[in-house]
Amino acid sequence: MKILLLCTAFNSQTQAVYTALEDRGYEVAVVYAISEEQMLKETEDFEPNLILCPFLKRYLPESIYENYPTYIFHPGPIGDRGSNALEYALKSHTKEWGVVILKANELYDGGDIYAQQNFKVRETYKASLYRQEIVRASLQALEQFFVHLKNDEKTPQLLNPIHEPFAQAKRFIDWSKDDTEAIIDKIHLSDSFPGVLDEILGIQCYLFGVHKEDKFRGLPKEVLAKRDGAICLGTIDGAVWITHLKEVGKFKLPATYVLKEKLQGIKEERLPLVFDKSYNTFYEVSVEKRDNVAYLCFGFHNGAMSAEQCIRLKYAVEYLKNECEVLVLIGGMDFFSNGIHLNILEDSAKQGEDGWANINAMNDLVRSILYADEVVTIASFGRNAGAGGVFMGLACDYAVGKEGVVLNPHYKTLGLSGSEYHTYSLPKRVGEEMAESLLNDCLPLSVEKAKALGVIDEVYAHETYHEELHNFAKSTYDDDFIRGKQDYLEEHREGIEALKEKELEVMHPEFWSEESDFHTLRQEFVYKVCPRETPERLKVKPTKEETYA
CATH class of the missing domain: 3.90.226.10 (2-enoyl-CoA Hydratase; Chain A, domain 1)
Incomplete structure (x- = not known):
């Protein structure tokens, strides 16, 4: 069977699905969802029996799903529809969440469901939940999918309202009112994208990588210490460490690399070489x-x-x-x-x-x-x-x-x-x-x-x-x-x-x-530049006859 992975990026979920399919012996190719013309051209070149979309952030054109059986992985249980699914899951402190594989059609996340896999929700940040529980549930759902597809076993999607976009207003931290746990929750559900927009020492930036601190205390948002690139900020009932910041329009860096000389006079609070984890703090x-x-x-x-x-x-x-x-x-x-x-x-x-x-x-x-x-x-x-x-x-x-x-x-x-x-x-x-x-x-x-x-x-x-x-x-x-x-x-x-x-x-x-490709490729990686085409290594390899035609 020829299976095409149509995706926004070749991320951890897509790679997990790719390797699972390869290990099963399927012929697998990847197409990046950049434009309708490009998607359709590369899809036609491969002539897949099946299209899977493990990670897709844009609407699928009708020209794809009407001509090829196309199925979308959605990081939410039956009835969950729309983007920012994990943000809403973490915000609600739900104990169980899931992944479904549904058929693409004209409805946003509205097609019949061919596989579903639920999991327990850890207390962690969004990207960690995605990289571990979502990826694992995706692989488990994939096992069900082929059985259900063969037997045409499907469940109608519950056409609940589509999520509103999870805007920065929902992530905003009020340092004068939000306690430590509320601050951790807001950064967790925004990490690793898009982060929580804030201002630290006069710099507009997004916050990432939050850790609770048991020992230091100070005024809300006061910089209390630094350690291994992170900064410690006071809260109304304690303190938190923020490991990374991203200035608006720039890229993510350890917090001290962003704040630089603004941290003059702030003490570096070191830990032993190998920390014993005897209390809550930031350590590596x-x-x-x-x-x-x-x-x-x-x-x-x-x-x-x-x-x-x-x-x-x-x-x-x-x-x-x-x-x-x-x-x-x-x-x-x-x-x-x-x-x-x-x-x-x-x-x-x-x-x-x-x-x-x-x-x-x-x-x-x-x-x-x-x-x-x-x-x-x-x-x-x-x-x-x-x-x-x-x-x-x-x-x-x-x-x-x-x-x-x-x-x-x-x-x-x-x-x-x-x-x-x-x-x-x-x-x-x-x-x-x-x-x-x-x-x-x-x-x-x-x-x-x-x-x-x-x-x-x-x-x-x-x-x-x-x-x-x-x-x-x-x-x-x-x-x-x-x-x-x-x-x-x-x-x-x-x-x-x-x-x-x-x-x-x-x-x-x-x-x-100065002519090294590394400089350009590193810059594109760091700034997360949208690809202009599917990478050659992931494209369909032409047959010998096509190569010498």
Whole structure:
């Protein structure tokens, strides 16, 4: 069956559906919803049997749904219609929400429903609910969909009123009246888009990344402290941390990068290198220990890692090597890691220099993992990972994944060749030919497919993941393994380092040359520039006959 994914962007939900369909053996292509003419042309080129729309922010033209069976994923239960579904779910503090797959027709979210999957709503921010519960429910609904489609089992949609747009007026924070929980709720339901519009120290900006603070107190909206790029603001009954701001018309950055000299005199309130989570506050690096295993968590916003964050994480790895027998890298709540920090590089007045510092700091971190020969190291891909974040994980002795997680083991979509010792770690696992294919195709990979290829070692079910991960981790430590690892690294260190130096040699002009594609592609990524066409790697590949016709 030929299935076309018609989408606004190739986001986490679309990639999860894409990899699930690919793993089922379907012929899958992607078309971006840019214009009716373009959509229709690319759809006709592929001649799909079926169109699925996992993430679509514009109306579908009649020319599509009248000529092809087209089904839309909607992030809400039966009867929910319109945009901003998750905002309304979080605002109402509902305990249960859902995903439906409905047939596209002339009614806005009004077609018959062919699959539905409900889930419990976590107390979290909108993007986290989307990346985890919505994506997982989408995959579960997809399983139902094919059965129901085959049997023509459908449920009429309840034609409830369509949501009003969730305007900024509904998100507005009144710092003189809203308590801490109300402020957290408003930022949560607006994160990661569009954020809450406010004014901080005279700068009009959107607020993101809120964390409750137990210890600091001050006047409402008073800046009380800063830490690792975040700022702490007083509330009428406590305080909150805001990690990121976005000036109107610009892009998201750590809050201190936006406020700069306006924070003069505000103290940097540091935490221990590895925080024990004994009270509510903002932190990025923490550890949990169980038996002989240490689980290193690093919750960097959107998985992006600046030079400074890489250095801190490297120090944490070096410290924990002496505190455990097995070190498991966990990553954050929504991402394992996505590599270097593109937004900070775009903001830099010395982009080449700071980019070079970032990739070298990332390499220093990977080196500390790779040469940790006193312990067994394990990468836990319990969340999605991309680019250098994947290869940081592959520097570990073992890599395991949670079902449904997607990896993007490539760099070239941003004009980079990459480092992080990937020319050593990836061929070591899959061979030179497959490594080149993964790096050049620039396509997402399910952890199930990654295991089949040898990229990772194990995949565990969602429901039992943490217990199975722990049992696996406990089973890996062995004195003979450690001795063998030490001997191997001692023998091959020179060759491994030579591969890394070659990576950096290729990367140098990508950061420093004014003609490098990286600068343009990074800017488009950071400013979220709407694509002008479907990326070539996702388009329908012409057959040999078409190519030479």
